[in-house]
Amino acid sequence: MDAIKRLQSHHIKPSLQRIAIMSYLMEHCTHPTVDEIYTALAPDIPTLSKTTVYNTLKLLTEQGATQTLTIDERNTCYEATTSPHAHFLCKRCGRIYDIPCHKHTQVPSEAQCEGHTVQEVHHYYKGICKQCRMQEEQGS
Ligand SMILES: [Zn+2]
Numbered sequence: 188m189d190a191i192k193r194l195q196s197h198h199i200k201p202s203l204q205r206i207a208i209m210s211y212l213m214e215h216c217t218h219p220t221v222d223e224i225y226t227a228l229a230p231d232i233p234t235l236s237k238t239t240v241y242n243t244l245k246l247l248t249e250q251g252a253t254q255t256l257t258i259d260e261r262n263t264c265y266e267a268t269t270s271p272h273a274h275f276l277c278k279r280c281g282r283i284y285d286i287p288c289h290k291h292t293q294v295p296s297e298a299q300c301e302g303h304t305v306q307e308v309h310h311y312y313k314g315i316c317k318q319c320r321m322q323e324e325q326g327s
């Protein structure tokens with residue numbers, strides 16, 4: 188699915204900047220921050236500001252086209268994958284990995300949630316990632 192179709196399917200008017208931000212997120216599954224997205228897109232879109240990136244991401248998230256992550260308390264990260272999955276944050280390199288969703292990370296039924304409607308489920312794991320562990324082993 189391309190970015191325009193994705194925006195339209197979430198009832199968002201596809202402006203140039205929105206398309207650029209949506210495509211960036213669909214192509215980069217690294218959970219980028221506002222700063223990262225801005226730095227990557229600014230050379231191509233001279234009219235882009237950090238505020239626009241922030242506001243666009245807010246809109247995309249409100250409309251369900253993107254998902255917000257607050258695993259890293261210093262930064263809010265964004266991703267285009269909106270299906271439930273868990274995240275692993277490496278405390279050493281700061282990279283965020285997607286972890287496939289297990290049964291227990293799925294949204295419980297309303298009855299199980301005391302009548303509340305669950306809209307988001309976040310599962311965060313923190314530790315040392317595979318790459319950092321490998322570097323450590325090679326270094327010692
Ligand atoms: Zn790491």
Ligand SMILES: [Zn+2]
Pocket residue numbers: 218266268272273274284285
């Ligand atoms: Zn993710």
